[in-house]
Amino acid sequence: MIDIGPRLDSRLRDKFDRIEAETPPPSLMSFDPHATRGSHRLLNLIAGVAAIAVVAGGAAAFALELSGHPHTRRAPSLASGGALPSMPIYSPAPPPPHVIAPVPMPVYGTGFPRSWYTVIPVTKHTGSGVLPAFIPEGWVYVQYACVGAGHLQIVTSDGTVNENLKPCTGHPVDAGISLAYGPLSRSPVALKVVAGPSVRWEIVVAETAPPLTLPTLPALPAGAKVLVPLTFGEGIAALPSFTPRGFNAMEWWCSGPGGMQVFVSNGNSSMGSSDCGVGGGGGTDDYAGKRETLVVDVNPANRWEIIVYWVPGSS
């Protein structure tokens, strides 16, 4: 008999209790064998066609992207473990234009992933004002709070950004995160905050710039054998081919808006996805067989890193 131990037993029970608390989807509770079979086939067909189309389209877009910007744009760095570009230099933030009476505003930075970085620290003001200029390298988000009548409007002089944020109230509102702005051109931009003369506001600006330093991926399990070494890239790219050995696993992280998908290039297997800029992700794939190539599909400006490995004896 294999001894499991009281502590592990307790944690396993808790895990299984949580699993059993999951309610089966309604489609299972009202199972219709006639309807299910047809839709299943159709879904498989659609998924297969879509997967092949996306891979083909992605490869074409990647080729076009490279050929269209041979001198002005850095090619994706696919060298394993290669150094990431240096951090951009931003214009220093000047002191806040006005010192306003302290109000119980929220704690800023909550909701911003650690990989983003602040380009304009918390700035307080009353009425309209222009924030310090900076050089955007990626997608820009603002987090804000305001007190008073009306709402804040975020605009840029070239009109690239023009958004009305949520209405202010008589008391501090929750610090909301705006929609993503961008990708903005790599020239200095100054965000202007338009507000009523009596509206007090606080704002912080962060961005998911492409040349950011991506976070460290989780440590691989003991005995793991690397199939695709740590690889960095930007936009759609194919990874070095490898021969799957069984319990293949991968860990990744990506920056910017949207998700990240990983396809097997032959279209036989589907994908994993996560929200870039929010957290890392990964996937597993029980398969041993012919040599194959994985394709990473993300927004063209998104940077990513990925490592693929297998653990002998796991399956």
Place this chain on the structure above:
Amino acid sequence: MATAGDDAPERAFEAAVTSDVRRLYSLALSILDDTGEAEDAVQETLLKAWRAWDSLSQMDRPAAWLTRVCVNHCISRRRMLRARGWPMLGLIDRAGPPSGGSRDAERIDMDRAYRRLSNKQRAAITLKYRHGYSVDECAVFMGCRPGTVRTHLERALTTLRKELRDD
């Protein structure tokens, strides 16, 4: 045109398997650790049951048949690449102790460790320690030898202990 008699097999099938759906779903979810894949696995199991309904309806223990089909479906097919997000590390670091305290942290650790297991290891762990089947019964459900089940169990527990630093 359908008649009342045409619906009889469907009604009998539904009456027989409905009570097993929740159990099968939990089983599939324990092995696959993904709600979408678990739903697919149970649907496939129910479809196979429907196709074999003529003989299944005569069995003494259709639940055991369903379990075997479901387990085999979960561990035999090529599992799709699956997303599994990490916790938002930055937020956790910033937020301080969550309301659930160390219990939430333990659950996150457990989820992460559990994902390190292969489907076969999860199947062995689930059948043995959750459903209480003997190693021999687990072997029947999984379509392998009892010795193989023991190997899966030992490796799964070793991985969990290592990941959870529970030596």
